Amino acid sequence: MDDSNYIDLDEETLFLVSQTFKALSDPTRIRILNLLFNREFSVNEISEHLHLRQSTVSHQLRFLKNLRLVKFRREGTSIYYSHDDEHVLNVLNETIQHALHH
Amino acid sequence: MDDSNYIDLDEETLFLVSQTFKALSDPTRIRILNLLFNREFSVNEISEHLHLRQSTVSHQLRFLKNLRLVKFRREGTSIYYSHDDEHVLNVLNETIQHALHH
DNA sequence: TGTTTATATGAGTATATGTGCATATATGTA
DNA sequence: TACATATATGCACATATACTCATATAAACA
Incomplete structure (x- = not known):
């Protein structure tokens, strides 16, 4: 490989990067993170605002x-x-804005 | 909801954003995109460089x-x-660099 | 202590996902 | 046309994922 800025990704980096994007690849988690953009919310508040079961919110919050x-x-x-x-x-x-305006 | 810059995401945006991140959530697809960062590669070249089966590369390229x-x-x-x-x-x-330097 | 409220967690289930094999398709060439 | 090479695709299968229900845990308070 003679391309100067090609970086052969090690397994750890690959795992960390893929996990990070996996967190953002689910609509429920995106909605939760988007809700938390401005201020904190309790589990119940998240559950009510987004119309999700308490256990669903709790499971996803553990993931995050x-x-x-x-x-x-x-x-x-x-x-x-x-x-x-x-x-x-x-x-x-950025990606939400990109999606909204394209 | 009284938070001024909270945006209630519509289903289409949510789907597009989640799909985009889903593309980046798999190590194989990350490796392929990372390889394609500098220049084009044929399917076989990708397969050889990354030690992946031809069909695996082809399937993932279809996804991308x-x-x-x-x-x-x-x-x-x-x-x-x-x-x-x-x-x-x-x-x-950005996320690769972030992961590499933290 | 017993009760209420809030959150976390384990198990089960349906669906999604990634990969490999075998094969189909497509292009080039003898 | 026949054959070789490159790529795409259908199917099967193993694993991962997200959700729900039921229940456990934890804090507040009578």
């Missing part, structure tokens, strides 16, 4: 939490989630 | 072609593929 795309804080019995990765959120937002 | 992420031209019996979406390629490249 494992990838460190969201963070949370407890307040009484509620748990408030907010986004935690500027880069990924920018990528998502 | 349907999303208009790659284009192709015929030359004799060979078909040369190259990338065809600057935005998506930028997003992929």
